[in-house]
Amino acid sequence: MENYTFDQYQEWVGQLCRTPVEGSIMGLAGEAGEVVDLLKKILYHGKLLDREKLKLELGDVLWYVADVARQYGIPLSEVRDGNVAKLTERFPKGHFTPEDSAARADEKPIMYGNRLVTHPAQKLAIEAFKREADDGCGPDEMPSYKSLQQ
Numbered sequence: 001m002e003n004y005t006f007d008q009y010q011e012w013v014g015q016l017c018r019t020p021v022e023g024s025i026m027g028l029a030g031e032a033g034e035v036v037d038l039l040k041k042i043l044y045h046g047k048l049l050d051r052e053k054l055k056l057e058l059g060d061v062l063w064y065v066a067d068v069a070r071q072y073g074i075p076l077s078e079v080r081d082g083n084v085a086k087l088t089e090r091f092p093k094g095h096f097t098p099e100d101s102a103a104r105a106d107e108k109p110i111m112y113g114n115r116l117v118t119h120p121a122q123k124l125a126i127e128a129f130k131r132e133a134d135d136g137c138g139p140d141e142m143p144s145y146k147s148l149q150q
C-alpha cells in the first residue's frame with residue numbers, strides 16, 4: 001500500500017467497498033463528524049489532540065471521498081487536481097489572504113460559447129467534458145446514478 005498514487009488508492013477502495021453511493025455519502029458526513037468530535041473534546045473536555053486518532057479519522061474521510069468519487073466515475077486525482085486549480089485561482093499570490101478569500105476569483109463567471117457560466121462546479125465540468133471529448137469519451141459513457149445502484 002505504501003507509495004500508492006491517489007488513483008491506485010481509489011482502485012483499492014473500490015475492491016473493498018460494497019456500500020451504495022448514498023451510504024458512502026452518509027459515511028463521509030459521519031466520518032467528518034468524528035473529526036469534529038475530536039475538536040469538541042479539545043475545546044470543551046480539556047483533552048489534548050490525539051494525533052493518531054485524528055490521522056485515523058482523516059483516513060476514514062479519505063476512504064469515503066475516494067469511494068463517492070469512484071462511484072461517480074471521478075478519478076481521485078481529478079478531485080485533487082480540481083481542488084488545486086480552484087484554490088490556485090482563488091489565491092493567485094500563492095498564499096491565503098482574507099481579501100482573496102472574499103473576492104472568490106474562482107467563482108467569477110466565465111463565457112463558454114455564448115453562455116455565461118457562473119458556478120465553479122460547472123466550470124470544472126466543462127473542463128472535464130472538453131478533456132473527455134479530446135479523448136473520444138463523451139458524457140454518454142458516464143455512469144448514471146441508476147447504473148451505480150446495480
Ligand SMILES: [Mg+2]
Pocket residue numbers: 031034056057060
Ligand atoms: Mg472513523
